[in-house]
Amino acid sequence: MNGLIPTQNNDALAGVRNLFRHLMDAHVVEALYVPLETENSVITPALVTDPVYLERANPFAPAMPINGARAVAEITGKHAPAQIGVVLRSCELRALMELIKLQQSSLEQLVLIGVDCPGTYEWAEYNRLQRDGGLSLDDYLAAGSRGENLASPALRVACQMCNQPVPEPADIRLHIFGADLSQGIPITVEDGIASILELEPVEVSGADGRQAVVDRVIAQRDQVRQRSLPPCASDWMQRMASPRYSPPASAATTARPPARSAIARPACSALLPLTMSRNTTSQLPGAKAPCGC
Numbered sequence: 001m002n003g004l005i006p007t008q009n010n011d012a013l014a015g016v017r018n019l020f021r022h023l024m025d026a027h028v029v030e031a032l033y034v035p036l037e038t039e040n041s042v043i044t045p046a047l048v049t050d051p052v053y054l055e056r057a058n059p060f061a062p063a064m065p066i067n068g069a070r071a072v073a074e075i076t077g078k079h080a081p082a083q084i085g086v087v088l089r090s091c092e093l094r095a096l097m098e099l100i101k102l103q104q105s106s107l108e109q110l111v112l113i114g115v116d117c118p119g120t121y122e123w124a125e126y127n128r129l130q131r132d133g134g135l136s137l138d139d140y141l142a143a144g145s146r147g148e149n150l151a152s153p154a155l156r157v158a159c160q161m162c163n164q165p166v167p168e169p170a171d172i173r174l175h176i177f178g179a180d181l182s183q184g185i186p187i188t189v190e191d192g193i194a195s196i197l198e199l200e201p202v203e204v205s206g207a208d209g210r211q212a213v214v215d216r217v218i219a220q221r222d223q224v225r226q227r228s229l230p231p232c233a234s235d236w237m238q239r240m241a242s243p244r245y246s247p248p249a250s251a252a253t254t255a256r257p258p259a260r261s262a263i264a265r266p267a268c269s270a271l272l273p274l275t276m277s278r279n280t281t282s283q284l285p286g287a288k289a290p291c292g293c
């Protein structure tokens, strides 16, 4: 179902924070993995069980301190300890799907919330921009909604050539591309969740406009990809990205998932300080720190 999250005074962040609170209040989720903004504007992903902390949620910030897929896998293991909503970008969702294939995570009890992604900055660059006051989230979202090439300052190289910026699959998808955010944040919601949230369906106006913006963003990034990657690598990545891709028989039979211990874990310090709840993770039966300590 298509809906619209109202934004007051053009404040998309307030609108999305209301949605997150609504998800927790309606018990669609018991906890939410989401990037939070600390007092000094540093972005840190956290597992939130107290809605108070959603005042600091910022899923639009153009920074990705860690890939959330690994953190989500560490939180859930094979069985999530509670109904958890996870707010992820497209590349993180795809990475999570790969970890699920490797049986390092599970979709059970997960509500996937995907956000259109105009791109992110290098971590140091993002922090410099924040320090110097050179980053306006409103301007970033406005440029992203128009599908403008965010060339200055430059996005991360991976983002400049990312041709899958739309989150798939997800139970809730927040649209930025082609959106008039002054009217609200368009969302696509799985029907069961929409009915719990009592969301009114809205007529999708400008769906063609959204598709045109998405196509333009992908075309720009394909150009960067072709300029930056040697032809063989570009061709290989195109084939890997295709839904029809299947690995050659020899690779399929010989490839083995890496041992769990061989995969880099996020540093505990990256997540533990902001695992936020009324009583830390003890509210979630069986929950543990992402590092497993």
Ligand code: SF4
Pocket: 064, 089, 090, 091, 092, 117, 118, 119, 120, 158, 159, 160, 162, 163, 164, 165
């Ligand atoms: S642009 Fe693509 S690679 Fe970059 S953060 Fe967004 S989804 Fe990930």
